[in-house]
Amino acid sequence: MTTRYVLRELNRYPLGTFADIIYRNAILHPDSEAFVYGSERVSFKQFNERVNRLIHGLHALGIQKGDIIGILSWNQLEYPEVFGAAMKGGFVLAHYNPRLHAKELVHVINDSEPRVLFLGPELVETIDGILKQLPKTEYFLSFGDVQGQIKAYKGMLEGQPIEEPDTRVTEEDPLTIFYTSGTTGMPRGAIYKHRQKMENTCMKALDIGVEFGNRHLVVLPMFHIGGDSHIWPFFLKGGCNVIMPVPFDLADALRAIQEEQITDIHIVPTQLVSLINLPDIDKYDHQCLKRIWYAASPMPTEILKQGLSVFGSKFIQGYGLTESGPDVTVLSKENHHFPEESTDAQSVLASCGRPCVGVHVRIVDDDGRDVEVGKIGEIVVQSKRIMTGYYHRPEETKETIRDGWLYTGDLGYYDEKGYIYIADRKKDMIISGGENVYPIEVENVLYRHPAVKEVAVIGVPDPYWIERVHALVVLKENAQTSEEDIIDFCKEHIAKYKSPKTVEFVDDLPKNPQGKILKREIRSKYQE
Structure with missing residues (x-):
């Protein structure tokens, strides 16, 4: 024996x-x-x-x-x-x-x-x-x-x-590279060691509250750090990951929740919109769900209200980015309710929560000094889970990670209880259907079109995509083209999800005295 x-x-x-x-x-x-x-x-x-x-x-x-x-x-x-x-x-x-x-x-x-x-x-x-x-x-x-x-x-x-x-x-060996679009529009690889991956996984398991036997429905793409980072906490705790194809069929997802007794799902707001609008959603039993984690873009309050009415108080919000590991803040299930008499609770839902376990967050001014409560500044992050750096880009790494702090490029503020609110997103980035789109990348393509003189690409509110890519185009003198032609031209050079979904032809674009296009002014027109 x-x-x-x-x-x-x-x-x-x-x-x-x-x-x-x-x-x-x-x-x-x-x-x-x-x-x-x-x-x-x-x-x-x-x-x-x-x-x-x-x-x-x-x-x-x-x-x-x-x-x-x-x-x-x-x-x-x-x-x-x-x-x-x-x-x-x-x-x-x-x-x-x-x-x-x-x-x-x-x-x-x-x-x-x-x-x-x-x-x-x-x-x-x-x-x-x-x-x-x-x-x-x-x-x-x-x-x-x-x-x-x-x-x-x-x-x-x-x-x-x-x-x-x-x-x-060893825990100090490099493990993985996740690509994220840079502010110049060129993708950059964020590299992580084994230690950083383990740190993020353990802390996320703690933030979510994963237990042995929990079952996670994988609907987000695994090539994104957000989708990947939800798989391994369940693996760590002896849970099961039920993988759905991407893109997934909504009815199949609800059927899987019922048949596989799914306890957890991680979605982007666009997917929640589709789920709650599914005509026969009541056919499926989803009482087994314990947690619905959402991230990748802000969740409009009205959509969240509808989600709460369908699924109950099971929502958790996360904020992060590819370079941060990804998790920076979490808004817990306890914060997801709408007591009519409490304006405080409703205002907290406009936040992205408070720092995760093992994460330090500061809001700083242009000189790196901490700002007061309610003042807008740049969100900077310190934790053991942030990326080692950008692959083969030492100068960009030094610019992004300074004295151990990751400078996110996101603007925000915090309240007296430590809840963090996003005021503006990194370098005008658009989040459409959970995918990051950098306007400059789209603009660079549009400027190659023979009829285009000037262009500004922004994100505008959309009932399905939450934000859609919208291009404002000034044509060259005597030039002619169409919305369809502009969109098709982009699709020949960049990914379909990055290409404009709508195009508006204008006579000119607002500029400051230095000639810089005023995107904030342009965006305000669509947010009124």
């Missing part, structure tokens, strides 16, 4: 790493469900074995600890497997947004230069068309169909062992 030393087995991987958590859960909760995707159900033991196979398969290709691997995919079961392989194998995983235009994908992929690129089946044709522009990427592995140089993911795993790999990671 063989004696098992369970405690010694649990000590195999270093603390402060997800290698430890993946292995630990495989031992402590081997048969509990870790992930569900359609008809596939994967236990913690099976997940660990699949991750091990992938690590051995990558080693067979010559990929070693510290090498960058990339993933371009919508949500599916293989996505967390690839991240798990990075966590245990010491690879650095770069996430790419499938919504990007092919030209933009060339930029971000070549920026991080992954040796291997994992592809969702919908992206095979796109990548096949730009293969020659990706000289540093040696292997292309598809989760579905294969084409030319793009080989099968499953084929690489065949015959690989399930035994633990020899690679050892």
Whole structure:
């Protein structure tokens, strides 16, 4: 009879790493469900074995600890497997947004230069068309169909062992790169270590109140740090992540909530609008839901009222950004109610909450001095979970992280109880359907149109998108074009979600004496 030393087995991987958590859960909760995707159900033991196979398969290709691997995919079961392989194998995983235009994908992929690129089946044709522009990427592995140089993911795993790999990671090793648009419109990679990922996961589990057995419906894209950051707290606590395809069908999501007994869901306001307006929402039992976390853009009060009437006081709001890990503040369930006699409670709902556990927040003026209660300044953040820096951009890193404080570029103020309110967003950024759009990137494309003389791109209120991308265009003398032509022109050069949804032709744009276009004045017209 063989004696098992369970405690010694649990000590195999270093603390402060997800290698430890993946292995630990495989031992402590081997048969509990870790992930569900359609008809596939994967236990913690099976997940660990699949991750091990992938690590051995990558080693067979010559990929070693510290090498960058990339993933371009919508949500599916293989996505967390690839991240798990990075966590245990010491690879650095770069996430790419499938919504990007092919030209933009060339930029971000070549920026991080992954040796291997994992592809969702919908992206095979796109990548096949730009293969020659990706000289540093040696292997292309598809989760579905294969084409030319793009080989099968499953084929690489065949015959690989399930035994633990020899690679050892430490909490100070780099783990992952999430791309975020820069204020110049060029995507920048925010790089995180194992320690920072673990810190964020543990603190988020605490803020949410995750317990063993909780079940999370994954509807946000995993390539965004916001979507990814909600998966691992449930994994950490032995919960289950039920993955929905992106984009997901609303009725399917409600059916999954009922059938899978979902306790948690993380959405953006646009998705809540769609859910509460679904005609047959009452057909589905959603009483199992304990928490509905929303983020990515402000939630209009009227929509929140409707959400509360349908789902009850189950809402939690989070504020953060890619560079912050992401969580900075949280507005708890206890704050989400509408007592008619309490104006204080309603005003708090206009806030983004108070600092999360393990996060320090200051509001500072242009000289870096703390401002008084109620005064607007820049939100700066300090925590152990903020990014290490921008990948290959030391000067931009120094500008963003100063003396240990992350300068968000977001303007806000705080009240006497410590609630933080966003006054304006980073560099005029638009948040449309949960996606960040930087006007300058859209404007740069529009200025290439032969009929355009001047342009200003802003976000305007929209009942579905919350904000939509709106372009004000001044045409060159005697030039002619149409709204449809302008929009189609943008779609040829940038992602569809970044392209204007509406175009307004104007004679001129308001400017200050220095000739700078006054966007605040333009926006005010649409917010009246």
